[in-house]
Amino acid sequence: MAKHDPLLTVLKLTSEAEEQAALQLKSAQLALQKCLSQLEALRNYRLDYMKQMESHHGKNISASYYHQFHQFVRQVDEAITKQVTSVTEADNQREHRQQYWQEKQQKRKAVELLLEHKALKAREAELRLEQKMVDEFASQQFYRKKVR
Template identity: 70%
Template sequence: MAKHDPLDTVLKLALEAEEKAALQLKSVQITLKKCLDQQQALQNYRLDYMKQMEQQQGSVISASNYHQFHQFIRQIDDAISQQVIAVSQAEVQKSHSQQNWQAKQQKRKAVELLLEHKADQRALLARKQEQKMTDEFASQQFFRQPRR
């Protein structure tokens, strides 16, 4: 029965950690996409509203409507500013999550490399033992042959 290598357990844990980090990165990427989409929607809404106001240019607009327009634009601008902050925070989070995932991936690859190196060493040792047995068998056959 082959011995269980503790590195197999380390590899299993490293794989789980990498998968968890990948899922976290995917989640953060989705959040970032939503933030960017929302920011774009707010900017489009502001642009549409400005176009509607521009179309009304030339017609008589009451002072209260004009004031409401500017107040509404300020509210949209505030929402856009808040969304820019949210996008920035999501980008920072994405960067951290990506670095974390890459570190977990690097650790997994290092453990796999160690396991591969150990397997190569075991195979080399097995070939040497097989060669030694073959040489020993050949020398015994040589010495057992009757001399002529």
């Protein structure tokens, strides 16, 4: 194989592209995890707030407090809905990045396979040349013995 084989440059470029895609995938996975954590925090916050209201069950509470409570729960529910959308978008982005990374990985593997085939063919040609030289040497030895 030639020392400056263009396929080696292609391999380097495809490997770098795969590494970049892997970093982007990792970033998308972290963003999804962050969104999921925020969603869980909102849901837990809502649950805690509802439990707090339950603790007031049977007690006299003012209408304005009750109204404020429901208004706040609605706001938390809206935040949860928005966060569910964010989770969906982050998951879509992660999925896209994963497919992109897999494409880059396949390209790198294809170039590696081409290089392996090229090296194998070069080795086979080298072995054929060696065998030809051995055969030629043997026939010369045989000819010399006959000539004497």
